[in-house]
Amino acid sequence: MNSDRAAAYGRVVKAVDDLAGTKLHREEQDKIRAAADALVFCEDLNSDPAAEEALAQVYELADHLVESDRLSSDGAQRLLQDVESCGPFTRRAA
Numbered sequence: 001m002n003s004d005r006a007a008a009y010g011r012v013v014k015a016v017d018d019l020a021g022t023k024l025h026r027e028e029q030d031k032i033r034a035a036a037d038a039l040v041f042c043e044d045l046n047s048d049p050a051a052e053e054a055l056a057q058v059y060e061l062a063d064h065l066v067e068s069d070r071l072s073s074d075g076a077q078r079l080l081q082d083v084e085s086c087g088p089f090t091r092r093a094a
Contacts, residue, residue, distance in 0.1 A: 005040055008085030012036040015079055023070045031057055032083065039087035051087065058083050 013036070016029050024032070035054035042051040062080050065071035071079070 001040055005086055005088075008082050009036050009040045011082040012079070012086060015082060019071075023065070028061055028065075031061055032079070035083055036086045039083065042087055045087060045089070055083065055087070 012032065016024065016032050020029055031054075035051075035058040038048070038051040038054040039045075042048045045052050045055070058080065062071070062076040066073050066076045
């Protein structure tokens with residue numbers, strides 16, 4: 001883990017807390033937190049099937065939240081970016 005990943009983890013926790021009760025149900029909050037937990041301690045996503053599955057579940061959840069109008073597309077994108085940033089991903093220059 002490094003400081004960027006720790007900061008991303010903090011953003012995820014804050015986002016989940018901010019959305020709790022109004023936009024996210026308890027099991028949805030737990031799913032996002034579990035993915036952030038798994039990713040922040042993951043060294044290589046390809047060799048960590050639990051982290052990979054947790055991330056896939058958050059992608060599916062984000063799609064569901066947008067489709068049900070509980071989260072905007074931009075909000076879902078920000079949340080996914082923060083969850084992904086908890087992990088060992090290499091960012092490419094845009």
